[in-house]
Amino acid sequence: MRVAIAGAGLAGLSCAKYLTDAGHTPIVLESRDVLGGLVAAWKDSDGDWYETGLHAFFGAYPNMLQLLKELGIEDRLQWKEHTLIFNQPDKPGTLSRFDVPDIPSPFNVIASILRNKDMLTWEQKIRFAIGLLPAVVRGQKYVEDMDKYSFLEWLKRQGVDERVTSDVFIAACKALTFVNPDEVSATILLTALNRFLQERYGSKIAFLDGSPTERLCSPIVDYIRERGGEVRLNAPLKEILLNADGTVKAYLIRGLNGAEDEVFTADVYVSAMSVDPMKVMLPKPWKQMEFFKKLEGLEGVPVINLHLWFDRKLTEIDHLLFSRSPLLSVYADMSNTCREYANRDRSMLELVLAPAKDWIAKSDEEIVAATIAELEKLFPDHFGGDNPATLLKSHVVKTPRSVYKATPGRQQYRPAQVTPIANFYLAGSYTMQRYLGSMEGAVLSGKLTAQAISEALPVVNPSNLQTLTRPPATNAATA
Ligand SMILES: Cc1cc2nc3c(=O)[nH]c(=O)nc-3n(C[C@H](O)[C@H](O)[C@H](O)COP(=O)(O)OP(=O)(O)OC[C@H]3O[C@@H](n4cnc5c(N)ncnc54)[C@H](O)[C@@H]3O)c2cc1C
Numbered sequence: 001m002r003v004a005i006a007g008a009g010l011a012g013l014s015c016a017k018y019l020t021d022a023g024h025t026p027i028v029l030e031s032r033d034v035l036g037g038l039v040a041a042w043k044d045s046d047g048d049w050y051e052t053g054l055h056a057f058f059g060a061y062p063n064m065l066q067l068l069k070e071l072g073i074e075d076r077l078q079w080k081e082h083t084l085i086f087n088q089p090d091k092p093g094t095l096s097r098f099d100v101p102d103i104p105s106p107f108n109v110i111a112s113i114l115r116n117k118d119m120l121t122w123e124q125k126i127r128f129a130i131g132l133l134p135a136v137v138r139g140q141k142y143v144e145d146m147d148k149y150s151f152l153e154w155l156k157r158q159g160v161d162e163r164v165t166s167d168v169f170i171a172a173c174k175a176l177t178f179v180n181p182d183e184v185s186a187t188i189l190l191t192a193l194n195r196f197l198q199e200r201y202g203s204k205i206a207f208l209d210g211s212p213t214e215r216l217c218s219p220i221v222d223y224i225r226e227r228g229g230e231v232r233l234n235a236p237l238k239e240i241l242l243n244a245d246g247t248v249k250a251y252l253i254r255g256l257n258g259a260e261d262e263v264f265t266a267d268v269y270v271s272a273m274s275v276d277p278m279k280v281m282l283p284k285p286w287k288q289m290e291f292f293k294k295l296e297g298l299e300g301v302p303v304i305n306l307h308l309w310f311d312r313k314l315t316e317i318d319h320l321l322f323s324r325s326p327l328l329s330v331y332a333d334m335s336n337t338c339r340e341y342a343n344r345d346r347s348m349l350e351l352v353l354a355p356a357k358d359w360i361a362k363s364d365e366e367i368v369a370a371t372i373a374e375l376e377k378l379f380p381d382h383f384g385g386d387n388p389a390t391l392l393k394s395h396v397v398k399t400p401r402s403v404y405k406a407t408p409g410r411q412q413y414r415p416a417q418v419t420p421i422a423n424f425y426l427a428g429s430y431t432m433q434r435y436l437g438s439m440e441g442a443v444l445s446g447k448l449t450a451q452a453i454s455e456a457l458p459v460v461n462p463s464n465l466q467t468l469t470r471p472p473a474t475n476a477a478t479a
Contacts, residue, residue, distance in 0.1 A: 001457055004029060004251050004266035006237040009037025010439055011427040012272030013220040013231075014067060014446030020227035022450060023459035027229065027266065029253060031236030035221065037274065038402055039212035039439065049211040049341065050307045050395035053402075054332060054350040056320050057208070059201030061440035063447060071219045077206040078339060082108075084203065086171060086322045088118060092380045095321070100204070106136070106197040119168060124161060131158030135190045136197060140434070143194060146186040147411040154186035171322040174329035177406045177437070178303045178354035185408045188436055205320050207332070210340030237273070240283050240424075248424050268453055272427040272446065276300050276401045291420050297413030298430055300401025302360040304353040306371055307334075307397075311390040314347040314379050325374045329354040346392070349375070356398075364396040403437030404430040417449040418456075425449045 001024045005012045008030035016026035034040045041051040057064060057077055068074040082100040096118035100108045113125055120128070134142050146154055151173060169189065173181045177188055196203040208215050221231045238254035238261060248269040253262040271278050275298045286292045318336040323329065331351035335343040351371060353359055359367055372391065376383040383389060404410065414432040417425055427449040428442065435441035 001025065001268060001453075001459060002027065002266040003268045003270060003453060004264055005270040005272050005427070006251065007031075007037065007272035007274075007428070008035050008217070008221075008231055008233070009272060009274070009428070010039060010217075010442035011429060011431075011446040011449075012037075012270070013217060013224070014063075014443040015270055015272055015427045015449045016224045016229055016231070016446075017067070017070075017220050018447050018450030019453065020224055020229050022454040024450075024453070025228050026224060027264075028224070028231040028272075029235040029237060029251065029264065030231070030233050033233050034213060035217035035231070035233070036213045038399065039216065041211035041213045043211075044395065046393075048307075048309070048348075050397060051211065051305060051350065052397050052399060053303070053305050054320075054330060054334075054352050055208065055212060055439065056330070057206040057439065058195075059204035059206075060195035060199050061435075061438075061443075063435075063444040064440045067220075067443055068216075071223055073215070073219050076209045076215050078209050078337065079204060079206045080319045080337070082201065082204045083112075083319070084205075084322065085317070085319055086119065086168070087324050087378055089324050089377065092377045095317075102200075105200045105202065108200060109197055109203065127158075128160050131155065131160045132193065132197075135194060140191075140194070143187055143190040144411060146190055148408055149186045150182055150408050151184050151186045151189045152181040153408075154190075155181070171324050171329070174354045175322060175352075178301050178329065178352070178356065178402065179405065179407070180355060183355075183405075183407055185406050185410060187411060188406045191434065191436060207320075207334075207337045209338060215340075237271075237281060240269070240281055242283050242285065246285050247422055268423050268425065268457065270425045270427055270449055270453075272449075274300060274401070274428055275404055275430040278426070278428075286421070289420060291415060294413045294415060298404045298410060300399075301403060301405035302356040302398075302400050303402045304356045304359060304367060304399070305397045306349075306351045306353060306367065307395040308349045308351070308368070308371070308375075309392040309394070310347045310349070310382075311392055312346060312382070313344075314349065314375075314382050314389060323351070323374070323378060325378070327353060327370055327374050360398055360400050364394070367396050368394050406437060417445060418452045425453060 003019050003024050003026045005026055005028045008028045012028050016028050019026040038052050041049050084098040086096045088094045088096050098112040098116050100112040169181050173184045177184050234256055236254045237251050239252040241250045241252055243249045251264045253264050255261045279295050315333050320330055320332050329352040334341040334348045334350045416432050427446045429437045431445045433441050433444045435444055
């Protein structure tokens with residue numbers, strides 16, 4: 001079965017990978033000249049990589065880990081110490097750690113919270129633990145029901161005091177969804193907390209050993225091609241052409257550089273585009289359908305990823321850091337955390353700026369200047385004094401619409417992978433799956449789409465056909 005997939009982000013690539021496993025022939029059509037969508041990366045003229053986003057992998061990513069294993073590249077994840085590290089704004093230059101001991105869950109996470117003396121008082125810890133009990137006891141159903149509240153509202157309802165929010169959860173919300181706790185759905189944080197509490201290594205963090213495009217996406221593409229599938233770059237979907245009955249007749253691919261548009265036909269069609277281009281692409285007759293109308297309830301959230309190269313080492317920490325800065329979310333010194341970006345003498349900080357709605361339209365110079373002002377608080381030893389660290393170069397990557405904005409009430413708008421159109425499916429981290437807008441969510445969504453297609457349209461293997469049509473020997477003998 002030929003399956004046309006629009007979008008070579010992780011969802012599209014994962015969908016194609018699992019379709020080849022099921023004996024189908026996927027053809028991935030990507031609009032840009034780079035693989036990966038939100039994990040795309042580029043090399044500058046010095047040979048240095050810069051990325052759409054600083055990406056952390058978690059132990060609680062079973063589908064991503066399985067995919068890496070199936071590709072034989074699981075050794076490309078560089079696992080870090082099992083700890084979460086936060087900056088302390090009131091004590092510039094100091095860090096506070098939640099070290100997770102190697103004991104069964106949930107005791108490991110509970111021990112890490114109890115042992116942290118900097119960020120929460122005993123009373124706050126106990127109140128938060130009690131507040132969390134319904135999520136642990138009543139499970140995923142309770143977590144889903146809490147989508148009607150923002151995380152801040154949920155904390156207040158549980159009687160958890162404001163300082164807990166400002167201390168830990170602003171950082172966590174910004175890291176997971178690029179928005180603050182007053183805007184993010186309670187379901188998001190509770191889902192993540194549940195995974196971390198239920199899996200011994202769920203909160204353990206890894207970094208890829210190089211750029212996601214080369215080290216993660218390329219091996220998926222090789223796998224697809226070796227099994228008869230195709231991945232085409234510079235092949236933007238322009239229009240979804242319909243049959244009279246509303247099913248898909250073809251994908252119209254825009255011809256680039258004066259080339260003619262191409263009518264691309266297949267047996268089945270998948271959109272693995274993110275939700276914003278999918279909404280634009282909806283054919284008119286589909287816009288009336290309840291299933292597709294719901295997409296209007298979803299839109300991508302802006303985020304900015306910065307790369308700053310310095311003339312010296314700012315830190316030796318080989319881990320993700322939660323900045324707890326109003327401007328920034330998480331950051332890492334990639335010269336320590338990532339093998340291919342390693343440098344013993346100079347730091348390359350990769351930082352996520354979020355929430356980014358007030359910054360996305362500003363110039364790169366303004367964004368870099370504001371970030372450096374924040375770094376003066378995070379690294380006072382290197383920016384105060386007579387010999388401050390010098391910025392050698394920078395790259396700023398702005399994404400005006402990234403993952404879907406996970407505000408309260410969004411769960412009901414997230415579509416299933418199977419649509420009412422018989423030969424059309426959706427994939428993408430915004431579609432309904434339990435891992436939210438993440439790499440794990442993208443990989444899982446693609447896998448679910450491939451499964452749904454294979455169930456609806458199983459490949460008829462000629463050797464199976466023979467076995468099925470031949471009269472079973474045992475029956476003949478007993479007859
Ligand atoms: C700054 C940042 C940091 C992040 N950090 C993390 C993290 O630490 N951990 C984590 O798990 N996740 C993280 N994420 C989220 C993660 O990257 C995404 O959830 C995931 O990559 C989304 O994959 P996707 O395939 O669903 O969508 P996308 O990656 O958006 O892929 C959609 C693809 O469709 C293509 N496309 C669009 N229009 C067309 C068209 N007309 N024709 C053909 N193709 C088209 C796009 O070019 C793109 O390649 C981060 C994201 C960002 C931006």
